[in-house]
Amino acid sequence: MEKIVYEQLQEQLYYEKMPNSLDVYILPKKAFNKTYATFTTKYGSVDNQFVPRGKTEMKRVPDGIAHFLEHKLFEKEDGDVFQQFSKQGASANAFTSFTRTAYLFSSTANVEKNLETLIDFVQTPYFSDQTVEKEKGIIGQEIRMYDDNPDWRLYFGLIESMYHNHPVKIDIAGTVESIADITKELLYECYETFYHPSNMLLFIVGPVDERAIMEQIRNNQIKKTFPEASAIQRFVYNEPEEVAKKKHIIPMHVQTSKCLIGVKAQNVRQKGKEKLKHELVMNVLLDYLFGKSSPHYERLYQLGLIDETFAYDYTEEEQFGFALVGGDTSDPERLAEEMKQIILSFDDSVLTNEDLERVKKKKIGAFLRSLNSPEYIANQFTRYAFHEMSLFDVVPMLESITADDIAEVANECFNERQLAVCQVVPKEERK
């Protein structure tokens, strides 16, 4: 067991790679009541074409299958694992993103038992024809719920506009039609391919004894047998630099219009410190342009074009990166035009050192705040680790960012052909 100390943050992290290649991290947080653990596989909605374990040919699987598998893993021959967790006083959950599926619990008692339950249920799949069919009704309602949510429609409408080929443009849950094709055999095939310990990471944060917990995990893993670890071959999509569609309008039954502009990033770094820097630079840049203390924010707010829902965000994974900016608006056309101008007319020579230092300070404070949250630590640490970066390098990396770094990213990304706009507008009433 390796110990890593972060002096400035006053945190100590423990790490061990199990003989079966599973990565385990423990961050003791003595003052907390709760222990939070995530067991994550590097497998998400974008992994829809791959070579199944033991096979040689690429295979295309139905959209939404990673999310479907997440739902189904909770069900066992003798019942539902949620029940088991709540008997042990824990609350359990799971989520599927573009690139990860995470299973988690939090509890203030019976931590060892809950941890055992978490590891065992994720490592013991049980799928049957009957339960697979039943799940289609539940997930169908989940999809319907999102269909009626204008913010979700706007978000996916924009991603769909930005990408030609990459499956990031497909809704994580799939569609009612695509999930109809899911079978128990397909679920097993995805499971065998992506739930190998060598593709997973276990993170525990809370008032735990790191030695005892590591020992428990070691003993648990040694009892199980897995095939030899082998690299997973995922299909690499060829994605043009420019967006697929410059503008997309979705009429819905809403009272307030919504408008988002998207920036499709180029030269997304695959991993390591380079990647960490790239995404932090983009975040600093967005903050500088659109943060509440920026001149642009003040102007747009005074013009009545934006309100408190106005937000910006940058998402970056291995093969794609995109920034989103926007919110509710009284005039989606005008807001789209204004945001486009702000992005395209960005001039790095006017960026003062004072501005840059202020944004960096803000980011450092925000990072400290996020460390109040065990959920944030576990989920983000895992995301960073899957890209060979470290969550705890964020502050030194932020401090190192220069105006030249900002200029470089802006030059790569702030071009007209990389911009797309999506709007939700009130539907004409039918008589």
Place this chain on the structure above:
Amino acid sequence: MIRENITTMQGFRTHLLQTDKYKTNTLVLKMKAPLSKETVTLRALLPYVWQSGTSNYPSMKALRTYLDELYGATLNVDLAKKGEYHIITIRLDIANEKFLKEQPALLDKAIELLSEIVFHPALENGRFVNQIVEQEKRTLKQRIQSVYDDKMRYANLRLIEEMCKNEPYALHVNGQLEDVERITPDRLFAYYEKALQEDEIDLYIIGDIDETSTLEIVESYFQMPKRSARAQKKRHVQQKVMTNVREVVEKQDVKQGKLNIGYRTHITYDDDNYYALQVFNGIFGGFSHSKLFINVREKASLAYYAASRLESHKGLLMVMSGIEPANYKKAVQIIHDQMKAMKQGDFTDEEMVQTKAVIRNQLLETLDTPRGLVEVLYHNIVSERKRPIDEWLARTDEVSREDVVRVANQIELDTIYFLTGMEEAK
């Protein structure tokens, strides 16, 4: 378990919660007044005007720039209904300098800034700045309207509107659209002065703080106007005399139907039966092992979500679920069956044990976040009944099956609300 150091000061109380859990320090100011038609919209606007400028930082940009310089301190405001009270909350969260390379005195600056936001807002001619008020009026209108576009929230709001007609609780937390236009800087300023006189005010400070010096800092900056000695009288929530169960169906262009059902529990936070009600809700619909989740979702496959929650200060129980419009009758029947089972004591000892364990866990987890901690402690202020955390835990453990059944039989169905698609109109 939690040491809450409460000090009564001139016109308000300070609650200090010393802990080394966090990397930031959190300030939360709460102002409480009765919910009423006359003031609800003024109150909904006031904190948003505050956060748009102070005497030293007279614009949103100036104030936000200063917050950035304070290592990205966050400032946010919101409103809540707790029973028939309307609560204004302002939160300011700031880095604890001990984790920074430089060590500026951030907590002192945060307390100063919070006091400035509330006591020294940006003014022109002795009242609020017209441009700020007009801007925030526009945003408030959008905030009121936005609920319409979020069907889950909308359905919940409509249920409360129908169920609590003619009770203050039916008022919307963000005020009434038709009142916004009439607000002027003068009227708002007059209300502001009244609120500082009459609201019950509580300041919470959570973090790795030195209690003595923190109190001194608070005392030096929080200069409340002299207040009339009159204490707020406790307000008892209105209890409706039940007549017939109402069924309200509304049609809109939606794909998923939203089914929301409201019941009267006749039990509020200060009631001795409160713990039994919590256990009831846990078995009935509060969790993923509850009857609603198991029967509506897992067994019948009708919904993705099916749950219940309590409004503790008003005595309401609300069920919510998203279903296929055609499954309306089926879903209502299953929910009725679960309520009937509860009333008949048709639940196992294991469900009791499980539910208590999960409630205990949920409470302890809530205390792990500064925000959750304040919300839990603030129940004591709203209800004027002090319930220490230890008592909470112990009394929940003592709840018996008979208690739960007794509570179940007190619960009355009030209104069934269903938001459904246009196709059903045929």
